[in-house]
Amino acid sequence: MAAVNHTRFHIVKCILVGVQGMEEAHAWLSIPFCSMFLLALLGNGLLLFVIVKERSLHRPMFFFLAMLASSDLVLCTTTMLKTLGIFWFRAKEIAFEACVTQMFIIHFLFVAESAVLLAMAYDRYVAICNPLQYSTVLTHSRVAKIAVAAAVRAFCLMASLTFLLLRLPFCGPNVISHTFCEHMGIARLACADITLNIWYGLTVALLTTGADTVFIAVSYVLILRAVFRLPSRDARAKALGTCGSHICVILMFYVPAFFSIFAYRFAVNSIPRPVHILLANLFAIVPPMLNPIVYGVKTKQIRDRVALVFLQARKQR
Numbered sequence: 001m002a003a004v005n006h007t008r009f010h011i012v013k014c015i016l017v018g019v020q021g022m023e024e025a026h027a028w029l030s031i032p033f034c035s036m037f038l039l040a041l042l043g044n045g046l047l048l049f050v051i052v053k054e055r056s057l058h059r060p061m062f063f064f065l066a067m068l069a070s071s072d073l074v075l076c077t078t079t080m081l082k083t084l085g086i087f088w089f090r091a092k093e094i095a096f097e098a099c100v101t102q103m104f105i106i107h108f109l110f111v112a113e114s115a116v117l118l119a120m121a122y123d124r125y126v127a128i129c130n131p132l133q134y135s136t137v138l139t140h141s142r143v144a145k146i147a148v149a150a151a152v153r154a155f156c157l158m159a160s161l162t163f164l165l166l167r168l169p170f171c172g173p174n175v176i177s178h179t180f181c182e183h184m185g186i187a188r189l190a191c192a193d194i195t196l197n198i199w200y201g202l203t204v205a206l207l208t209t210g211a212d213t214v215f216i217a218v219s220y221v222l223i224l225r226a227v228f229r230l231p232s233r234d235a236r237a238k239a240l241g242t243c244g245s246h247i248c249v250i251l252m253f254y255v256p257a258f259f260s261i262f263a264y265r266f267a268v269n270s271i272p273r274p275v276h277i278l279l280a281n282l283f284a285i286v287p288p289m290l291n292p293i294v295y296g297v298k299t300k301q302i303r304d305r306v307a308l309v310f311l312q313a314r315k316q317r
Contacts, residue, residue: 030087043292072288083179099181115150121219245298256283
């Protein structure tokens with residue numbers, strides 16, 4: 001592999017500069033990001049623990065939620081460990097192979113998590129619009145197939161994106177103005193035309209997450225139409241409460257993600273660099289931090305089980 005580095009890439013290491021223009025504030029920036037990182041680890045870890053331990057939660061809705069929590073744990077760990085290393089220890093160097101691997105994991109999780117959110121929207125659609133068919137439509141085997149399909153789709157798309165990146169010659173600078181490695185940040189280091197990378201990455205984003213967003217929107221339009229036809233006010237309130245938590249998670253995920261996708265390609269010079277980097281970091285940590293809080297507050301089964309876990313732990317003392 002070392003031979004490949006010297007004969008083709010000519011980059012052994014990349015330099016991640018952190019939040020460019022705010023280097024003196026790195027120590028202060030580390031405080032909120034570290035706090036959010038710890039909350040994300042605690043919340044998602046607790047959510048996974050409760051879902052795995054409590055058999056009454058072994059249902060499709062909670063299986064999808066466990067997938068979301070697992071994805072969030074890996075995403076925030078992959079990005080925040082390096083970010084905090086830069087903020088605290090000025091550990092700016094990263095091997096080229098490690099940088100590409102980090103990029104692959106981040107983009108893989110983004111596409112996979114989008115598919116999970118679509119699956120969760122479909123789960124709510126079946127539960128509210130066709131409740132009598134719920135147990136026959138969303139069986140455990142079908143949920144497993146959905147999970148495998150989401151992973152396979154993300155892997156194939158990101159493998160091709162990585163191939164397009166590695167075919168480029170890297171013979172120029174090795175400085176990336178970011179706190180972690182992502183596709184366009186690495187591609188801009190190449191001493192060759194990257195038009196294909198720009199448009200392929202945008203196409204992948206629009207055909208996967210863009211299409212997922214459209215299907216999610218259609219699902220919730222149908223769900224809301226069915227909810228407002230329910231005769232019971234309590235039933236409507238319960239359904240709207242469940243859907244409201246899902247919509248909050250979806251907005252937290254897609255809004256900053258699409259901003260980052262388009263800004264990095266078409267507004268790289270018009271948006272201040274610190275703003276772009278900070279928003280990208282917030283995208284990587286805020287949804288993983290808030291997802292377990294939103295679902296913990298809005299989902300009674302999880303709220304009751306978490307309270308029981310803390311009660312049992314207190315009694316054992």
